[in-house]
Amino acid sequence: MFWLHAALIYVSFFSGCSAEENVRQPTEDVMVVEGQPTKLSCTFDTTDLSPYLFWYKQPPNGNPVLMQRKDMIGVKETVNEFKGRFHARLNVTAKSFPMTIQRVRLSDSAVYYCALRPTVTEGYTAPLQKV
Template sequence: MFLYPLLFISALVGSRAEENVRQPTEDVMVVEGHPTTLTCLFDTTSPSPYLFWYKLANAKPIFMLRRDTFSPGETTTEFKDRFDAHLNVTGKSVPLTIQRLQLSDSAVYYCALRPTVTKVYSGPLQKL
């Protein structure tokens, strides 16, 4: 059994002051094999917000999942088995739960309103 840090940061998203997310805890110490939940609180004027979770790997954000009020959301294949989030519009939260923690889960996680990252390009882009 190992204790290791599971880090996450908050991201301020949106062009208006009333559109933001907060992650009140910066560092989380967890036990391998156990579950943990990362908190994400948000403020928005939208009656139907879209919330996203990302994992930072090699200084690049990796899209994990999206939750919204009108669909079951979306979770990428890599994160389907052990990662889940439930959007609570009334409580203005979308906590991320990770089951059966592994050492490879140690990373920076952040939540966001709206899609802040849609694609990561490794080469130059060309206009058509």
Template sequence: MRNWLILHVLAACCFGCRAGENVIQPTEDVMVVEGQPTTLTCLFDTTDQSPYLFWYKQQANGKPMFMLRRDKFGVKETATEFKDRFDALLNFTAKSVPLTIQRVQLSDSAVYYCALKPTVTTGIQPPYKKYRFHTCP
């Protein structure tokens, strides 16, 4: 029997960003079959010519965990526990940094944040748009 995951997108804003800067994630629900790949969309708007884009994962009742950072110069920083199945490619022209998850697992159930600022190090929980995985019977 296949396990299905539903991807929910919730409300968005850009905490700590300057005027005219934000992250945009389309409002949609996506069903994902366990074991299949999926991509979470993140678009951004900034006047910064060298932005840094971040992805964070927050499991139920946990703190946001840094997953990865991408920048205009092609520098990739990815936390060790996310190197095998998680990746993002910053497309500065399209102003996007989609997160790709290979072989989705039930343990991937979490809230995923896209951010223009390094938020976890500040100790502030970011109210960014987020994706949430849920299992379905």
């Protein structure tokens, strides 16, 4: 068994966001048995009629890496490294964007972030938030 970490990020920390926009994730660690699936929760509030949602992975002692982005009309982009075992499903009615990890591996141990705005730009090397 090992731990996956879910972190809380409020979108209002990022420029261009209003107080009405935020994401919520449980802040507790998730204990997972290797080879089993797990689900990471993410709910959101926004006044944007067509927002983009994002999942990021930050490995221990590493920088956040974009995993997936999806918009309200169904356009989805998944980084090649995360295709296959990582699936995020956007539920507009429930305002949720949970991610399921199939056949969890030890290398999946990390902090996972859900966001309403892009939070990592290409070439950026410093962590966004100390965890």
